Amino acid sequence: MTGQRGQPARRTVLAAGLLLGTGPLNTACRSAVAEQQGSGGGPRHGGTLHMVQGTDILPAFLLSQINPNFSVSRTVFNTLTELDHRTLRPRSSLAKSWRVSDGGRTHVFQLRDDVTFHSGRPFGPDDVVFVLDHLTKDTTSSQVKAVARQVTSAERTGAHEVTVGFGKAVSNVWDMFEMMVVIDRESVADLASGREIIGTGPFTVESYKPGSSISLKRNRHYWKPGRPYLHGIEIAIAAQSSTAVASLRSGQTHLALDLSPLDAAGIRDRPGFRLVQSDAHDLTYYIGANVTVPPLDKAEVRQAVAWAVDRERVLAQALGGIGRPSSLPWSPASAAWDPDRAAAYTLNPEKAKRLLRQAGAADAKVDLYYSNTLATNAAIAQIVQANLEDIGLTCRLRPKQDAEYQKLFVSGKIPGLFVNGHGFGQLTPSTLVKGAWPFNAQHNASNFRDPEYSRLAEEIWTGKGDALTAAYRDLNELLLEEQFVIDLINSTHTYAIQDSLHGLTWTMYDGIDLDNAYLA
Numbered sequence: 001m002t003g004q005r006g007q008p009a010r011r012t013v014l015a016a017g018l019l020l021g022t023g024p025l026n027t028a029c030r031s032a033v034a035e036q037q038g039s040g041g042g043p044r045h046g047g048t049l050h051m052v053q054g055t056d057i058l059p060a061f062l063l064s065q066i067n068p069n070f071s072v073s074r075t076v077f078n079t080l081t082e083l084d085h086r087t088l089r090p091r092s093s094l095a096k097s098w099r100v101s102d103g104g105r106t107h108v109f110q111l112r113d114d115v116t117f118h119s120g121r122p123f124g125p126d127d128v129v130f131v132l133d134h135l136t137k138d139t140t141s142s143q144v145k146a147v148a149r150q151v152t153s154a155e156r157t158g159a160h161e162v163t164v165g166f167g168k169a170v171s172n173v174w175d176m177f178e179m180m181v182v183i184d185r186e187s188v189a190d191l192a193s194g195r196e197i198i199g200t201g202p203f204t205v206e207s208y209k210p211g212s213s214i215s216l217k218r219n220r221h222y223w224k225p226g227r228p229y230l231h232g233i234e235i236a237i238a239a240q241s242s243t244a245v246a247s248l249r250s251g252q253t254h255l256a257l258d259l260s261p262l263d264a265a266g267i268r269d270r271p272g273f274r275l276v277q278s279d280a281h282d283l284t285y286y287i288g289a290n291v292t293v294p295p296l297d298k299a300e301v302r303q304a305v306a307w308a309v310d311r312e313r314v315l316a317q318a319l320g321g322i323g324r325p326s327s328l329p330w331s332p333a334s335a336a337w338d339p340d341r342a343a344a345y346t347l348n349p350e351k352a353k354r355l356l357r358q359a360g361a362a363d364a365k366v367d368l369y370y371s372n373t374l375a376t377n378a379a380i381a382q383i384v385q386a387n388l389e390d391i392g393l394t395c396r397l398r399p400k401q402d403a404e405y406q407k408l409f410v411s412g413k414i415p416g417l418f419v420n421g422h423g424f425g426q427l428t429p430s431t432l433v434k435g436a437w438p439f440n441a442q443h444n445a446s447n448f449r450d451p452e453y454s455r456l457a458e459e460i461w462t463g464k465g466d467a468l469t470a471a472y473r474d475l476n477e478l479l480l481e482e483q484f485v486i487d488l489i490n491s492t493h494t495y496a497i498q499d500s501l502h503g504l505t506w507t508m509y510d511g512i513d514l515d516n517a518y519l520a
Contacts, residue, residue, distance in 0.1 A: 043229050043516065044229065046229070052248070053256070063141065065509045069511070072511075074514075078199065080128065080180065085279055090177065094111060097110045104173070107164045108164075110161055112223060116221055118198045119187070125162035127182055127184075127185060131183060134185075136149050142179070143436055144180070146435055147173060152165050170430065171468075172428035175428050203514070212236075216234075230518065233514070254497060257493075257495060261320040262319070263320075272498065278493040281332065282423040283323075283421050284491065285319070289416075289483065299483065305388065305483070307348045308393075310387055318380045322491050322492065323492065327345040329439065333427075335429060362392050366394070368388075368395050368417045369400060373401070377421070412443070422485070441453050456478065500520050
């Protein structure tokens, strides 16, 4: 794609040691309806939910959005507010109410007076002040750190009141409060290691065996009367998606988090099970390009890659049909979503070849990196390799162990193309370009730097009205032209469940919410 920036827009056999229990759970098949609010006589107390996920939790990263923590970020913790899925407006949680003044620069929160941490200590304004300060530290990983660093003051202004002042009004302040789990300041020194994981949420951590399992029990002092219904949750770690599927089908597991899309698709029509797709739609698979590595330093080469990839084949063969092709990072709920521009790149090998010739890269070689522990990413990489060979690029696959891959990724030192998935396309667009590592305008995994990109990132962070609309349009055109992130498929996180589980919900950052969950 060679259009000019700023043109008007057109619109993841049961293995031993999983600790999943010795006998099958209740696998009675009830009506496989899609609704989640209950059946079979309504909610009831009791029972232990058995869950399986592919990777271990990472307590050190609880203040950022990462897949391994989806099982604990909302079951063990709470946030000040929670975003409504339909309106994307904040709703009360630990904060009962709030008022915003001074053009969005001052937020005064009235906090609940009936909340205690799992240690028994009362929750209060000082805990909010602590977490806001903790977010700003260099040692804290968070995609909303830029917002926290705009906080100029945070103080107790009443027994149950906290006032937060910002240096300037920014558009994604509620994204920060949605992601900002309230951790316990008295045990924070032991949080990263997992020795102490203390929150205010519906379940307490009874035991944590790194790499193996997490055991949660009902918080008898939870601030929501009568909740939760479940008496406990047992979370097993199963590195292979096929192992999670086997435990689900055998009746040993009620809920499997984020199966590989192909495995998830296999559950979809199986009697007694349901595949629930998150309405956040915040998982987009993409190819990243290190723009400092020839020939990827030329935009025409990156555009050629974008035209060469068969997105429909990726969707069908790697993702089991879960998602939609997209050339932009946004989900349809985003203010920056533009359906026409999201369809800007389609399969066009001839155009890709022309761009390679223009760039003098017709016989070039590229390396394509991916984590070999993620079956979906490996499948995408193989399709991309074949597509690039079709246009004359020699593409060498470079699978890496996940730890090595992640080290290269977070340091911006992947020397070529790379397959990955990103989030943050579902909420305020500024959170993606100011914090998400693939897109961060100041520093990103592709090493892409551009003054106009930085200006637009700032504009959508602070702009309003017509200026903001124009900034979204211009940002989309820049992303489509530069292609340092080559978006392929806008997909979603999935929850494969037995029909006996009801009341499952989740946050707009995909932390599972089991406040109202029960086993029929």
